[in-house]
Amino acid sequence: MMTPASDDILKRFAANLRAKDRQAATVESYTRDATEFLRYLDTFNMPLKAVEPETLLAFRDHLITAKDRENSVRRKIIGVRQFFRFLAFEKVISDSPFDAMPLPERDESLKIPIIPGQIESALKGMRATNLKSARDIAILRLLAFEGIKAHELIEFQTNDYVHSKDKGSLFVPGVKSRSIYLALETTEAMGVYREYFEGWLATRKPSQQVPFRFLFVSFKGKDGSLVLPKMTRHGLKFLLYELGERFKIPHINTENLRHYAIEHQLANGWDAEQIMQHLGLRRLGNIGKHIARRKQDS
Template identity: 45%
Template structure:
């Protein structure tokens, strides 16, 4: 490996985001990988490590540093190490290094655990990723989908068949509403304030969208196709929802995300609000309390509400997704 000055590596850190954008990475990925690169360079400087003298075990030392000094969770540490490896591959591409010392270093295994391991940090990251979608109606739609799955526990098949007449929002109480859920386990639920507010924001943009398409019969959740979601479709399929989950999961480094994981989070979230197992069975449309009992035996989430919902603003994604909501994702959704 060739020697490079501290100045050169700092310049490389500054250039790294543009390289990621040119490769079509999502804005959230660009931000996280860039942050990972900067943090590792700071670690090198603190340890007085030379770029041309790095050995594979340095990355393992850095992993331990993240776990102890930064109190990083397993999956957060894993994502940070992926970001560092991406940065060193960039240095090889720029011929600053002949080879990366870290490509052969095994990453820590993802802590899949039980489906209930998604926490409020994960959900907050998902909501932020949804807000970065474009166009604005897609951002609002994605946030509403995350809220319905992660806070209210809807099943995939229930969500894609919703129509606007199923929703009742109080115009005088913006953060209150109810939802009639169709299907063989049909029921009416009271929505939490974050879900009601998310749906209210989405409904406002949906009305503007549908006003330009008079006579079009649409379900509540529409799909988008093509680069930068230029084409809209009046219905969402199961494959479409699967792709939404895959797309959002990729943005936060959680490619195995699916609606069932979010439904398990909803059980823990509702328990943290003090709901009884009987009430929760009615809310989720469950016939048996098995999953609730299993979650109830574990420590519940802290009973803190998520961050307040804010009006969605369009964020242009550099090199936006070329996929569509009806593309087939990589993980089956289990209802």
């Protein structure tokens, strides 16, 4: 059973990660992974000091049996390792039993892709008639054609987007911070969303406007009548679920949309270096796989 002492350790772990300038999404994930591992230990009444390398292997097998994805298992193992390094640093345990253990292999294979043209077809069926629909179009374009990641998108603030004449640029904060120019269609979609957002915000009292510093709002309630200051990961997943159901796109998620963006940029004549800069990548990774597949298919 989780105890107040466990809660305190987890809070200190999260604070330690934030002090190291880890992304908010990473802090959330690693803390959740550590919590899951502590609950796993609870089922065996195993104290932290009794944990051995074999314990982590058993936890990995437990995750695989629970049908977690390979890369999800890998990330959870990394999160637990980080947690135990923190415990050793804090002298809760003498040293981490996991440092010498190799990580599970990363699954570098390309996922089942979204069929080319599906996103364009979906956008043709979407109309910006209110704040929510304008937001959905802008977000879909950022994910599918600009390759923005989920954790980047939900952290955008209103002043990160700059529009001058027919050109739009976006500052992407975080460890891989960068400024990127947006495609004309994305710029237009962002402009429409901003008009709806500013029009809606103007109807609020000044004191009610203060929390709305994030670029993308979220909606609550059956009819979306309650507008909240910040898009969440859950809200983003639900948005894509709605679009997938509406336009019959079975594999729509942020990871596949990033692959879709790479394909789109390659088709528009971008080279690997341009794409890496736009996406904030330090290694070729999946871009090389897309290039190889395009050569194979040509």
